[in-house]
Amino acid sequence: xxxxxxxxxxxxxxxxxxxxxxxxxxxxxxxxxxxxxxxxxxxxxxxxxxxxxxxxxxxxxxxxxxxxxxxxxxxxxxxxxxxxxxxxxxxxxxxxxxxxxxxxxxxxxxxxxxxxxxxxxxxxxxxxxxxxxxxxxxxxxxxxxxxxxxxxxxxxxxxxxxxxxxxxxxxxxxxxxxxxxxxxxxxxxxxxxxxxxxxxxxxxxxxxxxxxxxxxxxxxxxxxxxxxxxxxxxxxxx
Amino acid sequence: xxxxxxxxxxxxxxxxxxxxxxxxxxxxxxxxxxxxxxxxxxxxxxxxxxxxxxxxxxxxxxxxxxxxxxxxxxxxxxxxxxxxxxxxxxxxxxxxxxxxxxxxxxxxxxxxxxxxxxxxxxxxxxxxxxxxxxxxxxxxxxxxxxxxxxxxxxxxxxxxxxxxxxxxxxxxxxxxxxxxxxxxxxxxxxxxxxxxxxxxxxxxxxxxxxxxxxxxxxxxxxxxxxxxxxxxxxxxxxxxxxxxxxxxxxxxxxxxxxxxxxxxxxxxxxxxxxxxxxxxxxxxxxxxxxxxxxxxxxxxxxxxxxxxxxxxxxxxxxxxxxxxx
Numbered sequence: 001x002x003x004x005x006x007x008x009x010x011x012x013x014x015x016x017x018x019x020x021x022x023x024x025x026x027x028x029x030x031x032x033x034x035x036x037x038x039x040x041x042x043x044x045x046x047x048x049x050x051x052x053x054x055x056x057x058x059x060x061x062x063x064x065x066x067x068x069x070x071x072x073x074x075x076x077x078x079x080x081x082x083x084x085x086x087x088x089x090x091x092x093x094x095x096x097x098x099x100x101x102x103x104x105x106x107x108x109x110x111x112x113x114x115x116x117x118x119x120x121x122x123x124x125x126x127x128x129x130x131x132x133x134x135x136x137x138x139x140x141x142x143x144x145x146x147x148x149x150x151x152x153x154x155x156x157x158x159x160x161x162x163x164x165x166x167x168x169x170x171x172x173x174x175x176x177x178x179x180x181x182x183x184x185x186x187x188x189x190x191x192x193x194x195x196x197x198x199x200x201x202x203x204x205x206x207x208x209x210x211x212x213x214x215x216x217x218x219x220x221x222x223x224x225x226x227x228x229x230x231x232x233x234x235x236x237x238x
Numbered sequence: 239x240x241x242x243x244x245x246x247x248x249x250x251x252x253x254x255x256x257x258x259x260x261x262x263x264x265x266x267x268x269x270x271x272x273x274x275x276x277x278x279x280x281x282x283x284x285x286x287x288x289x290x291x292x293x294x295x296x297x298x299x300x301x302x303x304x305x306x307x308x309x310x311x312x313x314x315x316x317x318x319x320x321x322x323x324x325x326x327x328x329x330x331x332x333x334x335x336x337x338x339x340x341x342x343x344x345x346x347x348x349x350x351x352x353x354x355x356x357x358x359x360x361x362x363x364x365x366x367x368x369x370x371x372x373x374x375x376x377x378x379x380x381x382x383x384x385x386x387x388x389x390x391x392x393x394x395x396x397x398x399x400x401x402x403x404x405x406x407x408x409x410x411x412x413x414x415x416x417x418x419x420x421x422x423x424x425x426x427x428x429x430x431x432x433x434x435x436x437x438x439x440x441x442x443x444x445x446x447x448x449x450x451x452x453x454x455x456x457x458x459x460x461x462x463x464x465x466x467x468x469x470x471x472x473x474x475x476x477x478x479x480x481x482x483x484x485x486x487x488x489x490x491x492x493x494x495x496x497x498x499x500x501x502x503x504x505x506x507x508x509x510x511x512x513x514x515x516x517x518x519x520x521x522x523x524x525x526x527x528x529x530x531x532x533x534x535x536x537x538x539x540x541x542x543x544x545x546x547x548x549x550x551x552x553x554x555x556x557x558x559x560x561x562x563x
Contacts, residue, residue, distance in 0.1 A: 014350050031374075041340075042340070044340075051350050054351050055351070055353060055354075058342075058354045059333075059336065060333065060337040061337075061340050061341070061342065066347075067342070067347055068340075068341055068346075069341070069342070069347045070340060070341070071339040071340060071341050072337060072341075073339070074339070074441075074443055074444050074445070075331065075334065076373070076406065076407060076442060079373040079406075080373050080441065086330070086331075087330050088330035088331075089331060089333070089334065089337070090330060090331065090332055090334075090337075107333075107337070110330070114372075204360060204361040204362050205361055205362065206361070
């Protein structure tokens with residue numbers, strides 16, 4: 001519906017937020033011997049959609065279903081309440097869908113089952129199609145995998161399972177799940193985004209040097225400055 | 239007993255209050271000078287001296303106590319005019335300051351144009367340090383000191399003047415933060431360092447980290463301000479104590495306040511409820527609604543049963559600032 005309204009009112013175009021893709025976990029807490037179940041709302045925080053003419057999408061807020069109404073929960077409170085160790089909870093570089101106004105970045109959430117056998121319930125959607133972008137924005141070919149929600153299981157033997165479907169899995173003590181939440185959709189042609197805005201995203205680590213070139217046609221040099229001639233050539237060739 | 243002087247620097251006016259040795263109270267008012275706040279205080283002291291037909295030097299020479307409330311830290315935060323600050327975080331948790339609680343503020347949930355919180359410390363200055371303490375206080379991964387040295391090099395190159403340190407579960411095992419603080423002090427002499435174990439040693443990673451960031455952001459400016467005020471007063475011959483109002487309504491010295499700058503955020507407004515309670519009690523009331531209307535903001539508080547309601551965690555400029563519970 002938002003896509004349709006954005007077609008009807010392009011000057012007020014607003015792109016889609018990331019969809020929910022998450023892991024719930026359960027088991028017996030070895031510290032207390034009691035069963036626990038935890039819906040990890042923190043997995044749901046994602047990239048927000050860009051709002052044309054106003055702002056880029058928020059990073060790590062969420063999700064589409066709640067529009068920022070949910071709360072991630074504090075990482076220390078999660079570790080206090082449940083036998084979990086949060087190794088990472090931070091923004092995923094290049095997860096935002098590009099546009100003249102880009103989406104927000106999704107999050108990488110890496111969690112270890114601490115000293116117990118964990119049941120992991122993988123649920124959600126949006127692992128195949130990215131959050132929709134409007135008015136000429138959207139991921140370039142070959143980058144969709146960076147934009148969608150993903151779930152991985154890191155096994156004790158070093159193998160990594162990529163989970164595409166909703167299912168229930170068991171994790172041995174010390175094994176980890178990693179969720180990557182979807183980036184937000186962009187608004188407008190990424191090839192007209194201000195090169196300085198792209199550079200700022202590279203400096204802050206929201207976009208990689210490679211991503212700047214592939215998705216925005218902006219060439220960033222070794223000193224993290226915009227290569228004007230290179231950018232003009234790159235954009236002119238598209 | 240000599241004179242006592244109270245000074246309240248607001249965004250619009252600077253108010254001075256004179257208590258004379260006989261207990262009489264007189265009020266003086268002068269426009270604030272935000273670019274150089276001591277100027278307005280000097281003007282106010284001139285007004286008092288003129289009224290008493292004496293010199294500022296003689297006035298301060300017979301003064302026992304100066305109490306000061308200031309909004310200089312609050313205004314730096316509200317106007318995004320704080321110091322260039324860096325942050326050291328447990329590796330993997332560098333973004334908690336920006337993720338906050340993954341929320342939009344109440345009342346703005348469906349507002350697509352509601353802007354994100356201003357970042358007091360941008361992502362490129364939030365540096366990861368390999369170390370990990372668990373929720374029972376045990377060390378899972380010892381501190382890698384080279385990470386702190388590397389971060390210090392980045393801060394030096396970027397011209398950072400204040401650094402905050404907030405590691406996971408540090409309040410259960412302060413050693414990692416303390417060692418990081420020692421390394422920073424050696425690598426970055428003159429840079430203001432805030433450790434979360436000193437400022438807010440309690441659970442909730444985001445609130446603690448955010449409070450540390452606020453402190454680092456406002457401390458250099460507040461330190462300069464306190465230095466300027468005290469230099470001026472001492473230069474004019476004042477030899478007594480100078481005390482500053484904290485957000486909880488209590489008083490402290492400039493030296494302590496400069497280290498815990500975050501507790502100066504509501505320095506100005508916090509004196510209002512205490513004063514209102516004082517006058518209400520004289521009239522026989524314990525339950526009071528106080529209203530303090532200034533040129534920049536209006537502050538309202540509830541006093542119930544003779545006690546001012548204190549909130550431990552507040553969001554100012556969409557950034558959490560906690561205080562010890």
